[in-house]
Amino acid sequence: MAELKSIVSPAIQMEDRAHEADHPSSLVAKFGADQPLKLDCGVDLAPFQIAYQTYGELNADRSNAILICQALTLDQHVANIHPLTGKPGWWDIMVGPGLPIDTEKYFVICSNVIGGCMGSTGPASTNPATGKPWGLDFPIITIPDMVRAQAMLLDRLGIETLLCVIGGSMGGMQVLQWTAAYPERVFSAMPVACSTRHSAQNIAFHELGRQAIMADPDWCRGRYFEQGMLPHRGLAVARMAGHITYLSDAALHRKFGRRMQDRELPTFSFDADFQVESYLRYQGSSFVERFDANSYLYLTRAMDYFDIAADHGGVLAKAFAGIKTRFCVVSFTSDWLFPTSESRALVHALNASSARVSFAEIETDRGHDAFLLDVPEFFDISRAFLQSAGKARGLKSGG
């Protein structure tokens, strides 16, 4: 194949990224040896740290906090300029003054997940035992581990109950884990474009991405930082494969069709003749700029292991038995990664638990990524759900 070119010089990236992993441009909560994170794999991770961003003000009775859970390839920079890319926050159309997640009413928190690469402890962080990056010595983490770490962060911030936990995709999995593990701490929950378990097809796509990374000789068995290398080709291919699953046939066709990239005729080569190829290559190479390859391995693995029912004797409804949390489940018609049928199964289980649940399927041809895009119907539903939750919790000004 034609080479995938990185748009930033690897040397600069590596320095910035390594620095960001240990000393993030965010708030940091550090947990010492006396406060280990008890991981599902049996390891007590200590010390560790969580990088997080907050927006808005916590009210006097600490009742207006909303936790946003990040998706796989995102981070805590929801509504501020990203420190590495210089681009706007990934949900700045949803989170801000007057927006559906209104920072004039709510105190919004988003943390980088454990295993991530933007300042929470993960494979790119320095292992205190060796003084070198953890790499593959980092223990395997799960979605419940991520949520356990978030709960410790909230304890640190003195927040007992969240007004709402919101997240899409892997973020939605964390939302569901929150409600299953800490139902009394979650007043309302909004799992978007997600599932209670990762499907075989989704595991297959993740394995494709992981194998692409590991097949890159620059991956160096996970020790690329020490070798002064970056597996940018492998990670870019993983990103390209993943990105296709976030879109839809209709969206790709509408955006690119069979149009050529800066040329009228095929070159009879393996250059990026088609716009869609050029777009994917750009997506791949720009991802390398801000994401760590080992983190990608760990986080995809965490999603693969996710299966709430399996943790409750195989019966999904048991995970939510007697739950008082108000739910708003949202799916998108063209999402084939987390199709509506998966959200519907969740809704059936919540109904069987007599939970207070709303469920909306939103019509869009933009695929899984629709939850990050400008979809007014989704904004209206989010705003109204939060307002009614705030009202039920007795927040002033309907907030």
Place this chain on the structure above:
Amino acid sequence: MALQEQALPLPGIAPDRTGDYRTDHLLVAKMVEPGSRVLDVGCGDGELLQLLESRGIDGRGIELSREGVNRCVAKGLAVVQGDADTDLVNYPDDAFDYVILSQTLQATRQPRVVLENLLRIGRRAIVSFPNFGFWKMRLQLLIGGHMPRTENLPATWYDTANIHFCTIKDFVELCDAINVKMERAVALDLYGRPVPLNLPWWVWNMFGEQGVFLLSRGK
């Protein structure tokens, strides 16, 4: 089945209103004891649910049309997208005090199964439907010789979603057959106002444009 098309008000005539609410909704709401849990099957845009919630009733809804669901959720109501024929089976026994089915029974594939499910999920059911024994219906079939069409049910026989029309008398017989107790019955006129008569069934069956029934299990 198209719940949204069938949701009250019936198309064509603006329903009678008392203050902010529709008269027929107020009638249904009066049948519900305060503080109870209610499932509204085919809840349309959530007007009845809003009325119930304003009275401190814990209301949930099922609605077939995506637009209807999204409008409900945007009002802060707990409504899920679903189909009365296929999704009621997913609810556990005794999950609700009341299950409401407004103007939808005649559009289901299996009205008997749906009715049985309503009274499995809820201790009581409130069911309303257009009465095919209404005098205007009878007259059109008798004199006109064609399938009846009224202001409230304007669809032709080949377009209508209403595949299981019945009369008030038919419905009473179904309730008897499946051992359902009829606690209250009200006939409504064209505008959704109660027929102010305490008269025998045949009169209701002739002059009620729709029937509203409060049902419970067994006799």
